Amino acid sequence: MPRPADPTAADGRLPRFSRAERWVHRCTAALMLTCLATAACLYLPQLAELVGRRRLVVVVHEWAGLALPVPLLLGLGSRALRRDLGRLNRFQSYDRQWLRAVLRRADFRPAGKFNAGQKLYAGWIAGAAVVMLGTGLLMWFTHLAPLTWRTGATFVHDWLALAVGVVVLGHLYMAFNDPEARRSMRTGRADPLWATREHPHWDPAEDEDGDGDRDTVR
Amino acid sequence: MGNVNDDAAQRGTPVGRRVMLGVIGLGAAGVAAGPVLSRALDSVLSGVARKDPTGLTDLLPNSGGFRYYSVTGPVEARSATDYRLTVDGLVDHPASYTLADLEALPQTRIVHDVQCVTGWRVSATPFQGVKLADLLAAAGIQRGAAAVRFSCFDGSYSESLTLDQARRDDVLVALRMQDRPVTHDHGGPVRLYVAPMYFYKSAKWLSGITVTPTVQKGYWEHYGYDTDAWVGRSNGRDDAPTS
Numbered sequence: 001m002p003r004p005a006d007p008t009a010a011d012g013r014l015p016r017f018s019r020a021e022r023w024v025h026r027c028t029a030a031l032m033l034t035c036l037a038t039a040a041c042l043y044l045p046q047l048a049e050l051v052g053r054r055r056l057v058v059v060v061h062e063w064a065g066l067a068l069p070v071p072l073l074l075g076l077g078s079r080a081l082r083r084d085l086g087r088l089n090r091f092q093s094y095d096r097q098w099l100r101a102v103l104r105r106a107d108f109r110p111a112g113k114f115n116a117g118q119k120l121y122a123g124w125i126a127g128a129a130v131v132m133l134g135t136g137l138l139m140w141f142t143h144l145a146p147l148t149w150r151t152g153a154t155f156v157h158d159w160l161a162l163a164v165g166v167v168v169l170g171h172l173y174m175a176f177n178d179p180e181a182r183r184s185m186r187t188g189r190a191d192p193l194w195a196t197r198e199h200p201h202w203d204p205a206e207d208e209d210g211d212g213d214r215d216t217v218r
Numbered sequence: 219m220g221n222v223n224d225d226a227a228q229r230g231t232p233v234g235r236r237v238m239l240g241v242i243g244l245g246a247a248g249v250a251a252g253p254v255l256s257r258a259l260d261s262v263l264s265g266v267a268r269k270d271p272t273g274l275t276d277l278l279p280n281s282g283g284f285r286y287y288s289v290t291g292p293v294e295a296r297s298a299t300d301y302r303l304t305v306d307g308l309v310d311h312p313a314s315y316t317l318a319d320l321e322a323l324p325q326t327r328i329v330h331d332v333q334c335v336t337g338w339r340v341s342a343t344p345f346q347g348v349k350l351a352d353l354l355a356a357a358g359i360q361r362g363a364a365a366v367r368f369s370c371f372d373g374s375y376s377e378s379l380t381l382d383q384a385r386r387d388d389v390l391v392a393l394r395m396q397d398r399p400v401t402h403d404h405g406g407p408v409r410l411y412v413a414p415m416y417f418y419k420s421a422k423w424l425s426g427i428t429v430t431p432t433v434q435k436g437y438w439e440h441y442g443y444d445t446d447a448w449v450g451r452s453n454g455r456d457d458a459p460t461s
Contacts, residue, residue: 045286049403052288055441090230123234127241135249142442142454150454152252154337156245 013189014204016113020078022188027071032168034064035132039161065136068129087113088122094201095119113202121171128164132157284332284340286403289437293372293423295402303391303408307367307429310358317407320393323348328388328413331460333449335416339457345411347392351385353427365433368410369426377410377421377436378445381429388413391424414460415447 017025038061041051051057075081095116101109102117109115114122138145138153145153175182181198184190195202248255298317306312327346333339354366359381366384368377383389392400392411400406405422412419418438439445444452449460 048286048288050292052291052293054287054289089232089234091233092230095230095233119234120237123237124241126234127238127245130238130242131245131248135245138249147454147456148253149249151256151337152249155252155256156248160245160248 011189012192013187014192014195015188016184016190016195016204017084017188018078018080019188020075021081021084022185024071024075024078024081025185028068031064031068031071035061035068036161036165036168038064039165043158043161062136062140065133069133084113088119091116091119092201110201111199113199115199117174121167125164125167125171128160128167131160132164135160284404285334285336285338288372288422290372290374293402296371296407296423298407301407303425303427305353305357305427305429307427308360308363308431309354309429310360311356313353313357315353317393320348320391320408323352325393326387326390327394328390328411330388330413332417332420333457333460335418335443335447335453335455339460343395344397345390345392345413346394346397347390347408347411349387350389350391350410350427351387353391354381354384354429357429359429362431363429365430367426367428367430367434368421368424368436369428370421370423371425372423375421375423375437376434377419378430378433378439379412379419380433380446383412383446386414391427392420412447414449416443416449416453416455418443419447 038057041047041057042054042061048054092112094110094112098109098111098116101107135153135157138150139157142150175185178198180191180194184194195204301317303315303320304313305315325346326349327344329342329344331339331341332343350366364381366379366381368379370376379389390411390413392409393407394400395404395406395409395411400409405420405424408424410419410421410424419436421436433445435445436443446452450457
């Protein structure tokens with residue numbers, strides 16, 4: 001088996017996110033923030049008084065919500081993105097260790113390319129997006145379902161929206177506190193020292209070598 | 219070692235998928251249990267909201283009370299000095315009322331539940347003002363008239379009623395709400411109040427009453443809302459009767 005080329009580029013940084021992955025993240029982020037901002041204008045009395053224009057805000061909210069899964073679905077054409085979805089899905093023994101360390105406020109938090117918190121966030125927000133889309137469609141196309149469904153859909157949509165808002169703010173807060181993580185999502189490349197510290201079980205070479213035929217422990 | 223894709227132990231447990239499916243399952247259960255949960259939560263929250271000096275409960279969904287809806291940008295306030303209500307169309311005596319003119323007319327007070335078509339309800343809310351029937355009678359309805367169209371000084375909103383609906387005793391040109399002058403946010407100084415119908419019929423910032431030969435759809439009715447908006451019998455809803 002030919003050994004894959006050293007993935008480290010000339011600038012000494014490690015390839016972390018492909019162009020496709022970064023664009024999927026960017027577009028999804030823009031759509032999610034649009035959904036949250038318009039939702040706030042529809043729901044918070046102070047913002048509703050300031051902004052008004054209810055019909056326009058509703059239309060923007062509906063279409064941003066409908067478009068929310070589109071970048072990810074298009075991105076499924078990318079092999080790198082599919083691989084990372086697989087990584088987000090699968091929990092290894094070090095992920096349990098990471099969660100235990102967080103609960104005990106311990107410092108040693110081993111992680112693969114994504115830490116257990118990022119994996120839980122991805123699974124939760126994906127499920128929440130599906131629920132928001134489903135309940136949103138029931139509220140939008142009122143003839144789709146009987147009224148009790150619509151009442152239930154409105155209830156779930158309202159409260160889950162609040163939860164999504166809090167969780168996305170948490171995601172932004174984590175990013176705010178980790179400039180290197182932001183930089184790697186912006187440029188696609190990560191500092192090797194940061195990678196060793198935050199993601200010791202991540203092997204960037206695994207991406208280059210299509211079979212994943214390498215030990216994942218560095 | 220071994221191939222990552224074949225070795226289940228090395229691939230790890232699909233926790234991400236389980237979390238995602240779990241959230242979807244909870245969401246579906248929430249939709250099914252929603253009507254019951256939402257009633258229970260509403261009663262708890264409106265109780266909390268009444269005793270909440272911080273106003274934080276305003277940030278929660280359906281915590282009771284009115285919600286501010288406007289179809290335009292910020293609406294310029296009108297006061298007693300620059301407010302006018304015009305009555306025109308198929309009438310013998312077109313008129314323009316100042317706020318003082320309206321206050322001088324016989325007043326009717328109604329205490330009734332407010333039901334919004336989006337689901338919230340505020341129980342036993344007092345409204346007071348001039349019966350729309352009185353203004354129409356004073357204007358003198360001409361032959362061929364069948365409906366009334368309302369326009370608003372926000373520049374966009376409009377509503378309509380058939381003449382029969384407009385002449386009901388529980389349809390007011392309201393000057394007071396909750397026993398205070400109608401505030402700007404609630405559509406003051408003068409708003410319509412159509413007690414038996416969903417609250418979108420009760421146009422805020424009322425500035426014009428036009429008698430017309432046919433019913434002209436109002437703002438939300440162009441987007442699919444029912445023109446005859448009886449509470450519990452329209453818009454595909456079965457809300458309990460208001461009282």
